[in-house]
Amino acid sequence: MENNLAQSIKSVMSDILNIPEELITEDTASDNTEGWDSANHIQLVVALEQEFSISFDVKEFEALLSYADIYDMVQSKI
């Protein structure tokens, strides 16, 4: 059973990157996902910040290169 955080993150990623939630896995990363370009990265960062009421500094969000990175970072901030 997937937890709520994982579910919410996948929902945000699916919305921005235009891929179905069920195709997002631990391995989903910017270098293997077509829609994950630099412009969408910005949108993704902003969407995660709004969704979880958190904020990243530039170094932090530059390091968000995969689903796994995002999960760990968001979890550490909420």
Next chain:
Amino acid sequence: MRDSQATYEFATKEEQLRRAFAVHVQANNREHTIQYARLLLDNFPSAKTYRYIGKVISTGEVLRLSLRPFRVALLSSFSIEFMQDALFSMGVANGFVIEFYLTGFDTFRQEIFDPNSGLYRQALDLAILAVEGEDWLPEIYCRYSPASPKLGNIKDKFKGDLTSLMTSFRGKSSLPILVHNFAQPSHYVLGIADSSNQQGQECLARQMNELLQEVCKQFSNCYVLNYDNLVSYAGQEQWYDRRMHHYAKFPLSQHAVGVLARAYMKYSRALLGLSKKCLVLDLDNTLWGGVIGEDGLEGIQLGSNYPGSAFVEFQQCILGLHSKGVILAIASKNNPQDVEEVFASHASMVLRRADFSAFEVHWNAKEESLRRIANKLNIGLDHIVFVDDNPAECEHIRLVLPMVTVIQLPTNPEQYSKALLKDGWFDTLSISEEDIRRSALYEQRAQAEALRETSNDLKGFYLDLDMTIHFSPVNAKNLSRASQLTQKTNQFNATTRRYSESDVIGRVKDPAWFLSAVSVTDRFGDNGIVGLMMAYKNEGEFYIDTFLLSCRVIGRTVETAMLAYLSREAATLGVNFIRGEIIPTPKNTPVRDLYERHGFTREIGGENDISIWRLECENAKIEFPLWIKHFDDKTNEQ
């Protein structure tokens, strides 16, 4: 699949609104789609909502056809394309499908100066020039030093720079353009000494905004967006995201994106003549606190102490709208005598009985009241903003009259004014003297309407009105009104061609064109300029390009006098034929039989498509109605 009934019960308000929105898109319900987009954006303003609306609309092929395409060029010193989702979704909430013309950031100068740039190669509705102070004026904003020699001529340099940019733009295009002014710098190098220094950053930034306004004023169809005010209202801290400025060349926070997109919408609506005309208000817990029928004259909250003071403030805000030409009306479920007593004897009432052009106080449904108000004032329901504190009344009107704009008041009265003003529903691009007089004129019209009901026959009604018409050439004095009439008149408008001031000037200067502005006075007062004819001479004929009449004088044979004047003019100029055109729109039913009624013969077209009509001047003379006095201001003849 989850059980749909169960999901519905547990659905959050956001989910319910989203679902309703999607259902209306799929069912091609234009008005409800617009309304639910608005509800989503008002209640859940986030990037997520912007994207959701965009995605759903992209699935509604048929619906998209009923929304108006609106093409915007975004010219900017930053990566303004990050605003697209927000702008698109707010467009939907106003009935538009926005298409963007985007250029790379900081290419606005190349775009404007280059005659071959994309900006000039496509049909557009609006250009927006969004430049941040630090990008245009780094000497003031980021490299400031009080000793810098560059400050010496910075005013002349900026003025010259902007003037040449705008001259180049106007030389190639008549597209309306919206220019941001500059927000204040967020920090001052001189610190607390800045504001007492003539060469301080605060003072310089302010002077640049004055120059910007001065330059823009010289160009037609050029409007200044008070960006400085938007930023200061939100606060610099809220507005800017310095992180994204450095990382993505996009300096705005998500909050700023929403506010700015909303501001752009105000201009878009005004440009398309979609400004609202009439504000319909509830009474109990709207104009005063409490319920007059229960609390009595002494018991309602209205006066110098909270919450009464908040209701006084709200009434002052409404009076402000009225003074710039917004028509006021009441729709309230109450005993009429209770309400009359408040207007007659409550010392703290700001609004007077006479400020309202229509008064629907009874126990019937508000739907009926709104229909009657629209009828009485001869305006469309889509020109009405309805304000009520009662969620059930609001919901009912949204459901049965989806074209009415509904503002449901927030819980606390001190928030009322903001709720009424924030979307700028009544904003127009400029305020003419006509606007200011109009609210009074609609009251006269309501009186005239009452007279008509009591007049024995129509001819008696016309005679009683004691009308005088003046036909005047279009000139600098009435140009703005002439253009405004083409923008705003929807019902009695044969062709609904919209003309900017510069379009009108072009035709005034062209000797082939004949333009006449029509003003009407009656026993209730001076209605001002209410009609416009634009025709051009082509070989032996007069072709009527524009024939329109404001709704406040429809049904008084003014159009007959106008055609009589035109045919007399045709005879003077040795013209044999007059041709006119009817372009049907959903609103212009009243004008459809104009030419038929006046003896023109149909040449082309059927009931519901464009038709062309012709009159042979020799055989069919159009007479002035006997009950109208008429003057030709061109020749001073009667």
